[in-house]
Amino acid sequence: MHVFRNYHRNIKIRIGQIFLTDMVAGAIFPFIAIYFANYFGATITGILLITNVLISLVVGLYGGYYSDLIGRKKLMVLASTIRMIAFAIMTIANSSIWLSPEITFFMAILITASFGLDGPASDAMIIDITKPNERKGVYALLYWSFNLAFAVGGILGALTFNDYLFELLLTMTLTSVASNILIIFFISETMEKSETIDNKNVLKQMFNSYKNVAGDKLFILFVIAGLLIQSIENQLENYIAIRLNNDMPVQEIFGFGVSGVEMVGFLKSENTIIVVVLTVFITKFISRFNEGNTFLWSIAIFTAGYVGISFFDNVWLLFGFMILATVGELMRVPIQSDFLASIPTDDKRSSYMAVYGLVFNGSMMISSFFVTLGGIFSKETMSILIMLCGLTGFIIMKYIMNDLKARRDA
Numbered sequence: 001m002h003v004f005r006n007y008h009r010n011i012k013i014r015i016g017q018i019f020l021t022d023m024v025a026g027a028i029f030p031f032i033a034i035y036f037a038n039y040f041g042a043t044i045t046g047i048l049l050i051t052n053v054l055i056s057l058v059v060g061l062y063g064g065y066y067s068d069l070i071g072r073k074k075l076m077v078l079a080s081t082i083r084m085i086a087f088a089i090m091t092i093a094n095s096s097i098w099l100s101p102e103i104t105f106f107m108a109i110l111i112t113a114s115f116g117l118d119g120p121a122s123d124a125m126i127i128d129i130t131k132p133n134e135r136k137g138v139y140a141l142l143y144w145s146f147n148l149a150f151a152v153g154g155i156l157g158a159l160t161f162n163d164y165l166f167e168l169l170l171t172m173t174l175t176s177v178a179s180n181i182l183i184i185f186f187i188s189e190t191m192e193k194s195e196t197i198d199n200k201n202v203l204k205q206m207f208n209s210y211k212n213v214a215g216d217k218l219f220i221l222f223v224i225a226g227l228l229i230q231s232i233e234n235q236l237e238n239y240i241a242i243r244l245n246n247d248m249p250v251q252e253i254f255g256f257g258v259s260g261v262e263m264v265g266f267l268k269s270e271n272t273i274i275v276v277v278l279t280v281f282i283t284k285f286i287s288r289f290n291e292g293n294t295f296l297w298s299i300a301i302f303t304a305g306y307v308g309i310s311f312f313d314n315v316w317l318l319f320g321f322m323i324l325a326t327v328g329e330l331m332r333v334p335i336q337s338d339f340l341a342s343i344p345t346d347d348k349r350s351s352y353m354a355v356y357g358l359v360f361n362g363s364m365m366i367s368s369f370f371v372t373l374g375g376i377f378s379k380e381t382m383s384i385l386i387m388l389c390g391l392t393g394f395i396i397m398k399y400i401m402n403d404l405k406a407r408r409d410a
Helices: 009-040 042-070 072-092 101-129 132-160 165-186 199-214 217-237 239-247 260-286 291-311 315-342 346-356 358-374 379-409
Strands: 251-253 256-258
Touching: 009 042, 009 072, 009 101, 009 132, 009 165, 042 072, 042 101, 042 199, 042 346, 042 358, 072 101, 072 165, 101 132, 101 346, 132 165, 132 260, 132 315, 199 346, 217 239, 217 260, 217 291, 217 315, 217 346, 217 358, 217 379, 239 260, 239 291, 239 358, 239 379, 256 260, 260 291, 260 315, 291 315, 291 379, 315 379, 346 358, 358 379
Parallel strands: none
Antiparallel strands: 251 256
């Protein structure tokens, strides 16, 4: 891993800015469904949240397209400003002088959409300013910052969301202001030139741009494999959480009784702690080995960990398999991100990143579908299905490995 001080200034600032932004997200969005359910009911809340995701998807495609035309920083400034204003209005709408769940929902849409707007631009910016031989280290640090931010934000949100929502939102607003200042005054543009936009043919131009991206067979296979692999991790909050709640008997850990629901929380905490503590060490360690073999082994280890979690009920076995899954995750993410950075063409980096952003939402759809399957099939069958997702992702990655290396070397 290259020395941090040698990285481009934008990277150093982005790590701090990502921490602030993701801490905000971690403090608010894991709990926002509870807020809306209290006011609108569970059924309406589900519809609202799906609407939110769909809007974010569409905005992400626009963001990816325009970032390749007008530059990265402009989109990042716009998105960050939208977040800042939306948080300020959300704060006022949950104050002692005004309470409006409806306004809160619309502001939540704006905030989620803003992440879709600047996500492809910020991802493309990292590719713009990193050298191939330093990307693994950069992505490891970004991943570490993201997980630490979500851990801090999650703790902050859990302690304050119910009883101190106004104070929490006010803190998040001030944090958004600080994040915006970093972007506006300290981050520099990284795209060498911008183009004139023909507003009369925007949709046609977007279609042609994404049509070219969809025609990249290597990239599409990479996305499909990534989607299948990511869906395994999402099982922890979906099928696995429900299974442990229904099947795991209460067990004692150091004299304390632990139920299935509590075990899910412990497993998520274990995952985050291992990521925060071991990211740099594991990234350095795996750099000694052949990256292609390491990447494939990481998928196998990661899959084995979650298959074990999906099958066993013993708390110590669950803790052990989560260690296995998290180590596989830490081995995989920097290499996968490095390969991803080598795929896009220079003129469509943000468009590629916008399409790759569909991996998260697509994987959530797959893991949600597994919840339905879990009500039909036994846990043995479900564990086999989870294993097949990982195995299919493994086979696809093995199939395209030489092409991935060739694309990066070129």
